[in-house]
Amino acid sequence: MAPYPIDGKVALVTGGASGIGYAACRALAGAGARVVVADRDAAAGRRAAGELGADYVELDVTSSDAWTRAVAMVEASHGGIDIGFLNAGVDTGGAGIADLTDEAYRRIMAINVDGVVFGARALLPALARRGGGRLVATSSLAGLLPLPRDPIYTATKHAVIGLVRALAPDLAAQGITIHAVCPGLTDTPLLGGAKAVLEAAGMPLLRADDVAAAVLGCVASEETGCAWVVQAGREPVPYAFRGVPGPAGGVRPPEGFRDPAAGRG
Numbered sequence: 001m002a003p004y005p006i007d008g009k010v011a012l013v014t015g016g017a018s019g020i021g022y023a024a025c026r027a028l029a030g031a032g033a034r035v036v037v038a039d040r041d042a043a044a045g046r047r048a049a050g051e052l053g054a055d056y057v058e059l060d061v062t063s064s065d066a067w068t069r070a071v072a073m074v075e076a077s078h079g080g081i082d083i084g085f086l087n088a089g090v091d092t093g094g095a096g097i098a099d100l101t102d103e104a105y106r107r108i109m110a111i112n113v114d115g116v117v118f119g120a121r122a123l124l125p126a127l128a129r130r131g132g133g134r135l136v137a138t139s140s141l142a143g144l145l146p147l148p149r150d151p152i153y154t155a156t157k158h159a160v161i162g163l164v165r166a167l168a169p170d171l172a173a174q175g176i177t178i179h180a181v182c183p184g185l186t187d188t189p190l191l192g193g194a195k196a197v198l199e200a201a202g203m204p205l206l207r208a209d210d211v212a213a214a215v216l217g218c219v220a221s222e223e224t225g226c227a228w229v230v231q232a233g234r235e236p237v238p239y240a241f242r243g244v245p246g247p248a249g250g251v252r253p254p255e256g257f258r259d260p261a262a263g264r265g
Ligand SMILES: NC(=O)c1ccc[n+]([C@@H]2O[C@H](COP(=O)([O-])OP(=O)(O)OC[C@H]3O[C@@H](n4cnc5c(N)ncnc54)[C@H](O)[C@@H]3O)[C@@H](O)[C@H]2O)c1
Pocket: 014, 015, 016, 017, 018, 019, 020, 021, 038, 039, 040, 041, 044, 059, 060, 061, 062, 087, 088, 089, 090, 091, 111, 115, 138, 139, 140, 141, 182, 183, 184, 185, 186, 187, 188, 189, 190, 191
């Protein structure tokens, strides 16, 4: 099957003003997409859009009303939306469970989980109105592995993968694919002071452009429901989930309750 053609498509990228989102905007624009940088930081978002010949829409991903407005605005100005990259995210800065304040917990859940759920809910009907499209969400290696220094970040990124895998089968019938991209440590402002520590320890960091290339791979892919592992120096690879044992006695769960990974080893 021919890869999905990006040229001429309309792509909305959350967190597009910085880091991985900015690199993805640049890569999508380079592939011919009409890019909309969506970020809550208006100054940085406008600057990024100006640099890339893209458009900017102010969007706080934690607000479902803001999502409704942003999607309507982009559909009106661009004629529709074909590709959504749900990428905006934060960490807690390493808060352990004992130190976690309610405010810090609500903030990270709102951005990393609500932001992806509200984004998928707002974008999917728009993609369907175009007869199909592509959705990619940024998880992390922390969506597949426990990150003991930030357990709540780990929880949010596991949530993104569960959402993507559960949405994928029904979306396929509408010509929509959905993937999670799971980068390892990436050289962006999110790393803050940890960057120097990691570099001193000889830890190879991904470049944001490496992750952007993986995002374009997700968009091009005809597969769906995958969690793509992105590690420094390696080609992106879909994570091979093991099937979960079913109930004893060989009872086959009804449609909608089956493990999509069952039988894949
Ligand atoms: N940097 C890494 O090592 C790494 C590794 C794996 C996954 N990730 C994930 O990649 C994604 C992008 O992170 P990054 O490293 O590029 O960080 P970054 O800090 O460079 O960029 C994040 C962007 O998101 C925007 N943003 C934050 N809250 C928002 C909100 N409520 N609404 C709209 N925009 C908002 C910020 O303004 C910023 O432009 C995040 O989901 C992060 O968890 C990062």
